[in-house]
Amino acid sequence: MIYVYSFLFCGIVSMIGQIxxxxxxxxxxxxxxxxxxxxxALDTFSIYDKIIMYVGGGALVPIxxxxxxxxxxxxxxxxxxxxxxxxxxxxxxxxxxxxxxxxFTFVFSLFFRPKN
Amino acid sequence: xxxxxxxxxxxxxxxTETRVQNAIISFLVGGLVGLIxxxxxxxxANWLEISTKDASTFMIVTLVFxxxxxxxxxxxxxxxxxxxCGLIIPITGFAHSMTSAGIEYRKxxxxxxxxxxxxxxxxxxxxxxxxxxxxxxxxxxxxxxGI
Numbered sequence: 001m002i003y004v005y006s007f008l009f010c011g012i013v014s015m016i017g018q019i020x021x022x023x024x025x026x027x028x029x030x031x032x033x034x035x036x037x038x039x040x041a042l043d044t045f046s047i048y049d050k051i052i053m054y055v056g057g058g059a060l061v062p063i064x065x066x067x068x069x070x071x072x073x074x075x076x077x078x079x080x081x082x083x084x085x086x087x088x089x090x091x092x093x094x095x096x097x098x099x100x101x102x103x104f105t106f107v108f109s110l111f112f113r114p115k116n
Numbered sequence: 117x118x119x120x121x122x123x124x125x126x127x128x129x130x131x132t133e134t135r136v137q138n139a140i141i142s143f144l145v146g147g148l149v150g151l152i153x154x155x156x157x158x159x160x161a162n163w164l165e166i167s168t169k170d171a172s173t174f175m176i177v178t179l180v181f182x183x184x185x186x187x188x189x190x191x192x193x194x195x196x197x198x199x200x201c202g203l204i205i206p207i208t209g210f211a212h213s214m215t216s217a218g219i220e221y222r223k224x225x226x227x228x229x230x231x232x233x234x235x236x237x238x239x240x241x242x243x244x245x246x247x248x249x250x251x252x253x254x255x256x257x258x259x260x261x262g263i
Contacts, residue, residue: 003154010150010206011143017201018142022135028204029240035205036245044252057154060172061179061206062146063241070249071256078257086253090246098242100177101184101211102234108188109218109230115190 006058009051013062032063039067069093138200145202153179153206176207183211188219213237 017031026034039062042048048068052059059065070090077089091098153175160171183203186192192212196203203209214234221233235242 003151006150006154007147010153011147014146014149014202014205015139015143017205018139019135021201022138028201028209029237031201032204032209033240033244036241037248040245040248040252044256057157057172057175058147058150060157060175061150061153063205063207063210066207066210066241067245067248070245071253074249074253075256078253083254083257086250086257090249096173097176097180097207097210100180101214101238104181104184104211105215105218105234106230108184108215109222112188112190112219114219114223115193 002056002058005055006061009055009058010061013064035063036067036070039064040071041067043068043071066094066097141199142202142205145199146205149179149203149206149208179207180211183208184215187212187215210238210241 013035017035020026020031020034021028039048042051042064048059048064052065052068070093073089073092073094074086075089076092077085079085081088156175156178157168157171160166160174161168164171164174166174183192186195192203193216196209196212203212214237217236217238218230218234221229221236223229224233
């Protein structure tokens with residue numbers, strides 16, 4: 001059942017993005033930035049945590065989970081070190097994704113040329 | 117006259133239908149990526165016998181790797197043009213934007229090309245993500261006291 005929920009949630013989030021892209025002047029850059037902010041906002045009162053509990057991987061794949069991971073890492077450190085912990089823990093959970101993207105990009109851009 | 121009116125009606129309906137089609141394609145492709153994500157989590161959790169939380173990190177890295185590799189090989193651009201938000205909204209879009217910027221600007225040199233342009237497209241996601249997370253995180257910390 002979690003596979004069905006994953007499919008539906010990730011599909012619906014992508015579809016909302018596409019509808020905004022087609023019907024307004026906003027570009028893909030605007031939409032991804034907007035969705036990250038929405039992800040962080042939803043987690044202010046643990047709403048996104050509940051979504052992940054029911055939906056599983058489908059909620060971790062869209063860019064909204066990036067905002068959720070940022071705020072979560074920050075709050076985990078904040079509970080330990082106080083308000084300065086928000087600065088310390090910001091990248092904790094997203095570090096793997098960002099570092100992987102940087103390293104793969106660096107390696108691939110050494111070996112591949114643009115196609116066109 | 118009838119033909120003219122017919123053409124008018126066609127013109128009025130054409131963009132809407134493309135929009136509906138785009139939305140359906142995004143839904144299906146985005147859903148498929150979500151499905152693969154959940155599948156990878158289950159696969160890693162069972163295969164490596166790790167917790168779901170660790171498996172989700174493995175899943176993110178796998179998706180980032182696949183998107184970067186396919187972008188470098190040159191055919192991911194076509195997929196993105198076809199599926200639009202279906203591939204841009206999932207984490208694959210983040211990796212795609214970085215790798216395509218990296219490969220595009222690589223020819224301008226390692227510092228002024230690659231180094232300064234790698235975050236050209238992904239930078240806004242990180243910037244606004246961090247600003248938003250800082251604001252909302254501070255609010256939640258002050259109101260609810262952390263977790």
